[in-house]
Amino acid sequence: MPEYSGKLAVLHNQHYALDVSQSLADRLAVPLYFTADKKTPEDFFLSWRDGCLKLLDKELLKKGGLTVDIEPRNGEQRSWPAPKDGALAQAIGRKTKTVVDATTGWAQDSLHIFRMGYELRCIERSPIMLALLSDAYQRLEQLDWVQRLALSAPELIAGNAIQVLAELTEAPECIYIDPMFPAKRKKSALPKKSMLVLRDLLGDDLDKEVLFSAAMQATAKKVVVKSPDYAEPLGGEPNQSFKGKLLRYDVYLKK
Template sequence: MTDTQDRTPGEAARGFSFVLAQGAGGLELRAPQHPGFKPIHCDWTDAEIRRRVAAGKQQLLARAIGLHKHKDLTVLDATAGLGRDGFVLAALGARLTMVERQPLFAALLADAHARALLDPLTQAAARRVQVHAGDAVALMDGTLRWDVVHLDPMYPHRDKHALPQKEMQVLRELTGSDPDADTLLAPALAVAVRRVVVKRPSHAPFLGGREPAFQLKGKQARYDVYLPITPTTT
């Protein structure tokens, strides 16, 4: 097993170090500063994703995207993370462009995609996925358009006594936060044909202070849905 240590400028300045290594289940990210943390890897075949796919198009995310009404939607997942939401949407019939700007998470995402293309159980969905490493704003320059743009930016955690899930804590150590999250909404609206969907914690303010056209609310999160100024359909 060969380990490679990668430090982005932001996390290096904060004194963190991370290791990308090839594990038994694929590429994994290790955080030596957290000896109690298990390695993070991107697995699109785990039980939670299977459960979400089985839940079908009536679950909140699929309804927010519009999959319960429209087949074969093209979706830009502009803040893909480890691609769980995006892969669920692909398994439900959407065609996904996943974009992740954090390079180590982008490497995990690309590895998961490559493995999914080889697995008979996930091949069909994986073929509807494209993965891009880089900043989504550069991709939203107007050259391309998608039916839907999905945004799930990080939101500052309010309760210091309740740590975020380990994966999110590591991502925050890697990136600090998403201080430019509010700037995503305008370019997203410019390239979305049908709608922009923003996933937010239930208590969070609207992205950029802009009220959505409508919302779908769950117990811990909500989906704010924005419509382009001149949409082809709602």
């Protein structure tokens, strides 16, 4: 389990139950504070605000903070299932049914995959991201359209995907991986604040080659790797590649 001491604390909000803040702080083995300011040693805080769990940056304590956004991204259709259009759907395949996202992170790809109607399971190893994701998936299940269609949020699996994938009892048709690549230039494919914070907190994913091999072993049909357009393909020459804005989806078919 990663160590967050000195980096992260839980900041209690008096409008929410204290035992919920306390148990989150205990689970992450980080301090619980009732107030924080620029002199507080930790750089990041988890706190409930505006009905969701947020990750706050010390410099921006007064601002909104980051949360897993469960609304469709710009340009995505607001229907369910949304049309399987665009590079991500092309890479996953329109006929594919079952997908495992092995690197869920802020779940923006996962939620897109979910909204397109794929059967999705999500793996994440960072306890911070798991706390934010679990809050988001509970919010997702409260949405009117999700309730109307009697949908359940994707299953969230805690752990290192390298182990989790090896232990799956049913092989998914597609395993999707989007590990953190080192930033090479200012205008990268993941310039968003949320991704920069993730890199600050978790660092680059140095075991991505091992994860790729584990995914190739565990998949029934294919592995899709999302990568910045400047990065070398993770698994060598892919069978197919679909270009998005400043990024690529490389597809590796199981032999």
